[in-house]
Amino acid sequence: MxxxxxxxxxxxxxxxxxxxxxxxxxAAMAAGLCKTRPTDLIFIIDSSRSVRPSEFEQVKxxxxxVIEGLDVGPNATRVGVVNYAxxxxxxxxLKTHRSKAGLVKAVTKIEPLSTGxxxxxxxxxxxxxxxSEGEGAxxxxxxxxxxxxxxxxxxxxxxxxxxALRAREAGIEIFAIGVGRVDMSTLKQMAxxxxxxxxxxxxxxxxIEKLTKKFQEAFCVSDLCATGDHDCEQVCISSPGSYxxxxxxxxxxxxxxRSCSACSNSATDVxxxxxxxxxxxxxxxxLVKKWINQIIDKLDxxxxxxxxxxxxxxxxxxQEFPLGRFNNKKDLKDAVKKMAYMERGTMTGQALRYxxxxxxxAGQGARPGVAKVGIVFTDGRSQDYxxxxxxxxxxxxxxxxxxxxxxxxxxxxxxxxxxxTGEHYFYTADFKAMTQIAKKLQINICQEEDPCECDSxxxxxxxxxxxxxxxxxxxxxxxx
Numbered sequence: 001m002x003x004x005x006x007x008x009x010x011x012x013x014x015x016x017x018x019x020x021x022x023x024x025x026x027a028a029m030a031a032g033l034c035k036t037r038p039t040d041l042i043f044i045i046d047s048s049r050s051v052r053p054s055e056f057e058q059v060k061x062x063x064x065x066v067i068e069g070l071d072v073g074p075n076a077t078r079v080g081v082v083n084y085a086x087x088x089x090x091x092x093x094l095k096t097h098r099s100k101a102g103l104v105k106a107v108t109k110i111e112p113l114s115t116g117x118x119x120x121x122x123x124x125x126x127x128x129x130x131x132s133e134g135e136g137a138x139x140x141x142x143x144x145x146x147x148x149x150x151x152x153x154x155x156x157x158x159x160x161x162x163x164a165l166r167a168r169e170a171g172i173e174i175f176a177i178g179v180g181r182v183d184m185s186t187l188k189q190m191a192x193x194x195x196x197x198x199x200x201x202x203x204x205x206x207x208i209e210k211l212t213k214k215f216q217e218a219f220c221v222s223d224l225c226a227t228g229d230h231d232c233e234q235v236c237i238s239s240p241g242s243y244x245x246x247x248x249x250x251x252x253x254x255x256x257x258r259s260c261s262a263c264s265n266s267a268t269d270v271x272x273x274x275x276x277x278x279x280x281x282x283x284x285x286x287l288v289k290k291w292i293n294q295i296i297d298k299l300d301x302x303x304x305x306x307x308x309x310x311x312x313x314x315x316x317x318x319q320e321f322p323l324g325r326f327n328n329k330k331d332l333k334d335a336v337k338k339m340a341y342m343e344r345g346t347m348t349g350q351a352l353r354y355x356x357x358x359x360x361x362a363g364q365g366a367r368p369g370v371a372k373v374g375i376v377f378t379d380g381r382s383q384d385y386x387x388x389x390x391x392x393x394x395x396x397x398x399x400x401x402x403x404x405x406x407x408x409x410x411x412x413x414x415x416x417x418x419x420x421t422g423e424h425y426f427y428t429a430d431f432k433a434m435t436q437i438a439k440k441l442q443i444n445i446c447q448e449e450d451p452c453e454c455d456s457x458x459x460x461x462x463x464x465x466x467x468x469x470x471x472x473x474x475x476x477x478x479x480x
Contacts, residue, residue: 039077039145039219040094040137041070042130044122046152047112048085055205056112059151062208064104069216072100077219078138079103080130084122085113086157090129095136119156120163123148123190127167146172149215153179153205156186164190174198179205233298233439234260259298260442267370269323270299270443271309271359273351275378276342278314279407284431285341288377293333294438295375301329307367308332309359313351314344319358323365348382348412352389360398372398373443376416379431380407390416400424401441405431 043063047056063081070077081092091110097103126148131137138144148167168174176187178201191198202208224243225236232245247253247260254260272292276285292310299306307327310320320339326332355374360366374393393400393416402416402425410427417424426437 037145037219038075038138038143039147040080040131041077041219042080042082042094042126042148044082044084044119044126044148044150045110046085046117046119046122046150046154047083047110047114048117048154049114050117050154051112051114051205053112055153058205058208060107060110062151062212063107065209065212066215067100067103067107069212070100070219072098072103074098078136080135081107081110082122082126082130083110083113084118084125086116086118087113088118088122088125089113090125090135093135094130116157117152117154118158119150119152119186119190120158120160123150123160123163123167127163127170127172131170131172140171146170147175148172149175149177150190151177151179151208152187153182155183160186161189168192175200177202177208177211179203179208231258231294231439233258233442254298255300256297267304267367268299268306268373268443269309269360269366269370270306270373270375271311271323271355273355273359273374273376274310274312274339275346275348275351275380276312276314277346277380278343279346279380280341282341284379284405287431287434289336289339291377291434291438292336294435295441295443296329296332296336298438299329299443301327301332303327307365307370309365310336310339311351311354311359312339312342313347313354314342315347316342316344317347317351317354318342319354319364323359323367325365345383346378346380347384348376348378348416349384349386349389352376352386352393352416355398356389356393356396360396372396373401374398375401375403375441377403377405378408378412379405381409382412386412386415394418399443401443402426403434403437403441405429405434 045059045063051059067079070079072079078094079092079097080090080094083089083091092103092106097106129135131146131148133139137146140146164174173192174190175198176191178184178187178199180203182201184199184201187199187201188195200211202211224230225232225238230236230243230245232243234248235246237244237246245253245258252260272295274288274292280288296308299308301308307323309323309325312318312320321335326335358364359374360372362368366372390400398418400416400418402413404410404413404425404427406429408427410425413425413427414421426441428434428437
């Protein structure tokens with residue numbers, strides 16, 4: 001089972017007063033594609049004398065609105081509230097209320113204590129009492145989050161650093177919200193890492209409500225398979241806040257955990273032939289580079305398996321790097337990112353001739369006896385003739401894929417692509433849709449049977465048959 005990630009990994013822009021709302025999470029909430037992961041949640045709220053009664057009412061409204069967005073229930077989210085000043089009061093226990101209505105009503109009845117600010121004492125109480133099984137907390141489990149949200153507006157009169165550390169070590173994820181003249185260094189001592197995700201500040205209690213939606217989204221766990229926010233090639237299997245990939249019958253999941261192969265991943269020389277003409281435009285060229293790296297992620301790159309080369313063309317042809325120069329994915333992807341945009345024309349025929357004459361030569365890193373794959377990308381009509389070079393590439397045994405975007409001519413793509421063309425050419429009108437092409441483009445190079453091995457097997461079979469016939473004949477003669 002895929003382990004549940006800590007809550008902060010799902011924040012996606014949660015903390016920070018001016019952070020933008022995560023649109024995917026908001027869309028998931030609107031579409032009903034998320035729910036609250038099982039969580040034991042304790043609010044620890046400062047009601048010291050510096051918090052005026054009207055401000056304390058605003059804190060209660062904030063709590064109530066966060067609760068409204070939760071999936072409250074015995075097997076979902078349980079909520080408790082700890083109120084503190086110079087002393088600590090357990091206002092709402094995790095075991096007390098099992099419905100939103102009951103919780104919200106209990107929150108509205110909380111009164112401020114209006115004395116000092118013993119934040120360390122409050123954290124100690126939450127660790128020892130509020131998060132105890134006796135008060136309704138569940139047994140520690142990777143499937144259940146333990147979360148504390150501290151709201152304070154002042155400098156604590158006791159030590160918070162050590163007790164907050166013990167709480168975090170006990171598996172409690174701490175968010176610290178500071179208001180007004182709060183001591184920021186104290187917030188950082190209390191909060192979980194990374195601090196950017198767990199420390200927030202608002203200038204006054206009057207605007208604390210603006211954190212409501214962000215916290216609701218923090219507790220929203222999307223069904224990533226349902227929203228399509230995954231990179232599985234064939235089958236996506238949901239788990240709380242995460243997913244894992246699988247393959248259809250007859251396919252094997254690759255080492256990258258996403259791609260599927262119908263064949264053994266044998267040694268392959270792969271060369272990308274990339275259109276860098278001016279019609280592509282710089283912003284789209286960056287998308288093309290990301291697309292190349294998506295495909296590299298699907299390959300088993302190593303000394304003995306897949307080697308990758310990269311050629312860019314426009315009015316001229318430029319080899320970015322030859323086969324075999326980089327034999328790990330990180331170095332390959334870094335080299336792709338550094339590729340500079342050429343601009344100018346679209347001489348696809350000239351580029352195909354370069355592929356034939358140079359890219360797959362031993363002098364350029366190609367390996368003898370290894371399958372050769374060419375992946376041609378273009379966004380427009382070629383300004384020169386491609387027919388002869390495209391035909392010769394396939395006659396030489398190269399498996400050719402053709403990918404077109406925008407004004408690319410589908411007839412030219414089909415002319416470049418290997419048979420069956422339906423599996424070897426792809427077209428989309430929008431550069432942003434290239435991600436889907438990367439998912440569909442499956443480089444299946446099956447290891448051909450070694451004829452020597454077949455001959456040996458046939459010879460062995462013949463010997464066995466001859467021996468059986470001899471034994472049968474001997475047995476018949478013996479029994480006459």
